[in-house]
Amino acid sequence: MFPKVNEGILTFGIRVFNSIGFFVYVPLLSLWLVKMKDLDITETSFIMAAFTFVSKAGNMLVGGIVDKFGIKNSLIIGLWGAALLLTMLTIVNSYPLLFLIALVLGISTSLYNVSLKTHISLLQENERLRAFALLNIAVNVGASIGPFLGGWLLDWNSSSTIMAAIVCYVLAGGISLLLPRITSEDAEKGINIVQFVKNSRSDPHFFIFIRFIAFSGLFWFLYTQLFTTFPVVVSQHFSGKTIGLFFTVNAMTIIVFQGFYPKIQPKWKMEYWYALALVLIVASYFLLWISHHFWIIFVSVVLFSMAEIIWVPMIDHQLIEKKGMLSSSWAFGISGVLWGVWESIGGFVGLNLYQYVGQQTFFYLAIIGIVILGGYLFRLLYRNMSFFTSKNQVGRKDWR
Numbered sequence: 001m002f003p004k005v006n007e008g009i010l011t012f013g014i015r016v017f018n019s020i021g022f023f024v025y026v027p028l029l030s031l032w033l034v035k036m037k038d039l040d041i042t043e044t045s046f047i048m049a050a051f052t053f054v055s056k057a058g059n060m061l062v063g064g065i066v067d068k069f070g071i072k073n074s075l076i077i078g079l080w081g082a083a084l085l086l087t088m089l090t091i092v093n094s095y096p097l098l099f100l101i102a103l104v105l106g107i108s109t110s111l112y113n114v115s116l117k118t119h120i121s122l123l124q125e126n127e128r129l130r131a132f133a134l135l136n137i138a139v140n141v142g143a144s145i146g147p148f149l150g151g152w153l154l155d156w157n158s159s160s161t162i163m164a165a166i167v168c169y170v171l172a173g174g175i176s177l178l179l180p181r182i183t184s185e186d187a188e189k190g191i192n193i194v195q196f197v198k199n200s201r202s203d204p205h206f207f208i209f210i211r212f213i214a215f216s217g218l219f220w221f222l223y224t225q226l227f228t229t230f231p232v233v234v235s236q237h238f239s240g241k242t243i244g245l246f247f248t249v250n251a252m253t254i255i256v257f258q259g260f261y262p263k264i265q266p267k268w269k270m271e272y273w274y275a276l277a278l279v280l281i282v283a284s285y286f287l288l289w290i291s292h293h294f295w296i297i298f299v300s301v302v303l304f305s306m307a308e309i310i311w312v313p314m315i316d317h318q319l320i321e322k323k324g325m326l327s328s329s330w331a332f333g334i335s336g337v338l339w340g341v342w343e344s345i346g347g348f349v350g351l352n353l354y355q356y357v358g359q360q361t362f363f364y365l366a367i368i369g370i371v372i373l374g375g376y377l378f379r380l381l382y383r384n385m386s387f388f389t390s391k392n393q394v395g396r397k398d399w400r
Contacts, residue, residue: 010175010179011179012138013172014075014116015138017168017169017171018116018172019141019142020145021146021172022109022143023142023150023251024146024150025161027147027150027227027243027244028150028151028161028240030045030231030351031235032161032162033047033098037093039095041232041352042355043095045351045352046099046348048102048344049347050344051103052224052343052346053341054102054103054104054106054107054340055106055110055340061107062114065111066114066118067330071118072180074112075179076176078109078111078113078115079112079170079172081108082169083165083169083173085104085105086166086169087166088101089105089162090159090162090163117316117332140252142168142251144252144255146251147245147247150164151244151245152240152241155239155240155241210338213319213334214338216315216335217338217343218372219311220342220343221343222346222365222372224344225285225346226250226304228347228350230288231243234288234292246298249298249301253302253305254305261309262313270318271380274310276307277307277308277310278372280306280307281303281307282366284300284301284303284307285362285369286366287303289363292359319331319332319335
């Protein structure tokens with residue numbers, strides 16, 4: 001029915017258009033709601049928190065859908081469903097309905113994200129980290145275009161911002177039709193999630209999995225500040241086009257440097273990479289607080305982007321390593337619950353901090369980042385000391 005096209009080219013195209021559609025509106029959604037729907041900051045923060053939470057936690061709901069309907073069908077439903085919901089968002093003005101649409105839109109976002117990541121998870125282990133890095137590059141090719149386009153459209157004609165996202169989602173769904181039927185291996189099928197949870201009490205790997213996604217959720221708490229709080233804070237100083245340009249800088253930095261990371265990552269322990277990412281985030285927040293000069297913010301966004309280059313592919317890669325007998329789609333689904341909690345809390349905290357402390361917002365967020373970094377460093381120190389003590393006890397001789 002359709003001409004055969006290289007699957008890698010199709011997948012790259014889907015990810016690019018999907019990310020353009022996402023980043024055209026998401027970084028500026030809080031401003032768009034205030035401007036177009038006459039919502040106050042508190043109402044906007046609740047909608048943003050709901051969308052952010054469900055776009056992550058909704059993974060728990062869609063894991064079974066992906067297993068049942070297949071990766072390709074789930075991808076198409078998620079993309080075209082998002083286009084339909086965004087269309088409704090432009091029409092509706094009632095706050096309760098806007099809140100409901102945000103919830104369902106989050107589920108559609110979860111559906112296509114889980115579908116894409118499940119596809120990658122089926123690759124061989126030695127290819128997976130590189131594939132997740134390429135996913136981040138592909139996403140940021142679109143992200144380099146989306147925010148700048150969204151900011152320009154927001155200044156020119158606010159309603160066209162959402163329309164541009166709709167077009168991109170429709171195109172991504174159309175390209176998905178050309179994909180071959182993607183099937184999971186037998187080990188990825190038929191896992192009863194209820195039975196899995198019942199059996200998890202006797203499986204130590206399950207608690208390792210839960211502990212890891214709880215820790216990694218802290219990064220998403222910090223991450224959402226750039227895409228939810230940052231546009232509102234700097235909107236007093238820059239136009240929508242300039243704010244969009246900062247997000248383009250974020251994406252372009254990732255595109256340029258992401259390909260190098262898988263090559264140098266094995267030279268250092270993962271724990272040290274995570275610590276470095278937290279240091280870069282804190283430094284970025286302090287710069288955002290110190291000055292609103294264009295080049296200061298430019299540098300802060302670059303620092304934040306370097307942190308993102310470290311943690312995004314590494315967390316996805318480690319998630320597959322630690323999932324045990326759980327299917328990849330359910331693993332991303334369960335992780336989405338805790339990640340969604342952290343990210344939605346992050347957006348809610350950031351926007352409400354702005355309401356009460358204004359331009360001091362990123363100072364307080366930097367302090368929160370320092371507390372998280374301090375806790376993580378203390379944990380590393382404690383673990384290393386425990387290991388050293390245990391090693392000495394094993395090597396010690398009894399001379400009595």
